[in-house]
Amino acid sequence: MSKPVNQKALLLIVPMFVCVAFSAIMPLMTVVNYSVQDIISPTQHVFVGTEWFRMILNDPDLQDALVRQLVFSLCVLLIEIPLGVALALAMPAAGWRASATLVVVAMPLLIPWNVVGTVWQIFGRSDIGLGGYVLTQLGIDYNYTAHTRDAWLTVLVMDVWHWTPLVALLAYAGLRAIPDAFYQAAEIDGASRFAVFRYIELPKMRGVLMIAVLLRFMDSFMIYTEPFVLTGGGPGNATTFLSQYLTQKAVGQFDLGPAAAFSLIYFLIILLFCFILYNWMQRLGQGDGHA
Amino acid sequence: MVLELEHVSHLVGGQTHLYDIDLKLVPGAINVLLGPTQAGKTTLMRIMAGLDRPTSGRVRVDGKDVTGVGVRERNLAMVYQQFINYPAMSVFDNIASPLRLQRVAAAEIRRRVHEVAAKLHIDHLLDKRPGELSGGQQQRCALARALVKRASLVLLDEPLVNLDYKLREELRTELAALFADGQTTVVYATTEPQEALLLGGHTALVHGGRVLQHGETLAVYSTPASVDAAVVFNDPPMNLLPARFGDNGRLQLPFGVEVTLARDGLPAGECRIGIRPSQLRLAPVSGKAITVSCVLELAELSGSETYLHLNTRHGDTHLVAQLQGVHALALGSAVDVHIEPDELFVFGEDAQLASAPPGVIHGVH
Incomplete structure (x- = not known):
């Protein structure tokens, strides 16, 4: 017995295919196309196979940038997640104080990225910037344009200032979703403040914290604008992260082939890390359902 | 403790x-x-x-x-x-x-x-x-x-x-x-x-x-x-009706019925009467039962029980009756319900209980 075939279903799927093709698959294929060819002129191109990939992976500049990037993202997560959770725990739960605190905490999130860079660029200068001035007065030899360590720390502090509020807001939303009865029950049991955090608040925040970790990882791994404005990747290559490296290749030197090859690698690295992080956190809280 | x-x-x-x-x-x-x-x-x-x-x-x-x-x-x-x-x-x-x-x-x-x-x-x-x-x-x-x-x-x-x-x-x-x-x-x-x-x-x-x-x-x-x-403490809610004791000592109900309550401690003048919905019946239990003729406004079936929302013909008072079993009655039809005077709760003007039914009937029907 043959099943009746309904071709109308195709009509419903085709628009979606077209959209995804134009928005994702075709641009990506262009990159794939460039990554395996040497474009000599608009009419002249040679297939080079995996040569660009081999070349880029053997580039010591890239290896340095990758290590720098990994250390940076790790620092961002290690600082921003606990700090954001601590901030959320310290924020008032209700009333006008809660609203006021929310606005103040969320403020950095409303500032455009290049403005954040500019703000910190000025803030960190020892002649006209408050931060730089104070540090210099305290006898600390601080100069983010000259010292590698200072530049690095400034970029990190800037990111913490800019994005910890996002983690705090997410954690705050998670905390507010916990019914009051949980706290009462813990009080009746005689549980300590730490036990309340460890066994009630943390498990209940698992979902939002997972989102926070993924977002902060992805964003910090792709950081570009702020260090570009603040240090331009310097001094030397001290704050050249992967995005900046890529821009130098693609726009600065116009090496489209290696740049395309690296774009694909970059994309796969992010995908891989997100996959690992997601699975790790899933396993970490297995069974923590909605109790 | x-x-x-x-x-x-x-x-x-x-x-x-x-x-x-x-x-x-x-x-x-x-x-x-x-x-x-x-x-x-x-x-x-x-x-x-x-x-x-x-x-x-x-x-x-x-x-x-x-x-x-x-x-x-x-x-x-x-x-x-x-x-x-x-x-x-x-x-x-x-x-x-x-x-x-x-x-x-x-x-x-x-x-x-x-x-x-x-x-x-x-x-x-x-x-x-x-x-x-x-x-x-x-x-x-x-x-x-x-x-x-x-x-x-x-x-x-x-x-x-x-x-x-x-x-x-x-x-x-x-x-x-x-x-x-x-x-x-x-x-x-x-x-x-x-x-x-x-x-x-x-x-x-x-x-x-x-x-x-x-x-x-x-x-x-x-x-x-x-x-x-x-x-x-009553679900379905108790029927509460305004009533008064006349000079003759008889209880005057809002639907134009008078009845003598054989009890002590009854108040004089205005009072309120309470009747449980389960105590409004389609058939009288004793010879003393009051018959009230009503019009059926709404009937709710809950499987084993039927709730009748009634309006009395005289006095236009709203009553709810809770009956055992399924009763298929047409809306707008005439229904006679029977009230046992011995089951009435009497509340005084101050809304406090004046007199409970003498032979209190326990339990939920």
Whole structure:
């Protein structure tokens, strides 16, 4: 017995295919196309196979940038997640104080990225910037344009200032979703403040914290604008992260082939890390359902 | 354990939540707090638990003043409407948690957890986490956590509300059995009159931040002290009608009927009459029955029962009758209902009970 075939279903799927093709698959294929060819002129191109990939992976500049990037993202997560959770725990739960605190905490999130860079660029200068001035007065030899360590720390502090509020807001939303009865029950049991955090608040925040970790990882791994404005990747290559490296290749030197090859690698690295992080956190809280 | 509240009042943000409450819990029994939502049941429980300090008044445990003594120093357990368990711990660890905080020895903990889990039929789920359990099992776990402490006071704040009908019945029966040994003073808050009657024990009617009446559940049900008490403790609501005693001593009902009540202590003048919906019948029981002719406005079928919303032909009074079984009656049709004068509640002008039916008829029909 043959099943009746309904071709109308195709009509419903085709628009979606077209959209995804134009928005994702075709641009990506262009990159794939460039990554395996040497474009000599608009009419002249040679297939080079995996040569660009081999070349880029053997580039010591890239290896340095990758290590720098990994250390940076790790620092961002290690600082921003606990700090954001601590901030959320310290924020008032209700009333006008809660609203006021929310606005103040969320403020950095409303500032455009290049403005954040500019703000910190000025803030960190020892002649006209408050931060730089104070540090210099305290006898600390601080100069983010000259010292590698200072530049690095400034970029990190800037990111913490800019994005910890996002983690705090997410954690705050998670905390507010916990019914009051949980706290009462813990009080009746005689549980300590730490036990309340460890066994009630943390498990209940698992979902939002997972989102926070993924977002902060992805964003910090792709950081570009702020260090570009603040240090331009310097001094030397001290704050050249992967995005900046890529821009130098693609726009600065116009090496489209290696740049395309690296774009694909970059994309796969992010995908891989997100996959690992997601699975790790899933396993970490297995069974923590909605109790 | 004897828990007493003396002149307890509680204000929250300038609003009075409890007015001068005097309540002595019956030790070793189930004490039901029955009242509508917002009546103040939860506030009352929080004060009993020591989670809140009353604005004024005293809380005594076995005669000792414990007002202001924190919840950590009291020996009590509480179960809530929400299923409250530690989400990241197994059922075993959840149940064991209060004992671990009390530093009970590990072997003793294992023994007591298994004992209480078996009582609540969750001994096969000890390795699971609460998130993996059904609603009924999660609440059993929460109950086990409360029971394992062997607290002398257990507060249950509408514990069965979030469960479906079948589970609620099942767990309610078990609860009554669990506390039957008389070792624990139980306070059980509910909005449902049926639940109070099924649990038995003692009932305090709470309404608008006051305790209207407190006594044995059946006694409270059969002799409501006031109109408010009758309203709180009757579902379907009691029919309340304005009436008056004439100069001849006869009761004049709003639908143009006069009847002599053979009782003492009847008030004079204006009064209110209460009739339970189950006491409006299609056939008279005794020769003294009053017949009221009505028009059927609406009929609700609930499977085993039929609710008739009626308007009396004379006096245009709205009555609700609760009948056994399914009665297929056409809307707008004429229905004669019969009222036994001996079953009438008479409330005075001050809305207090003046006279209960002499041969009080117990139970829910």
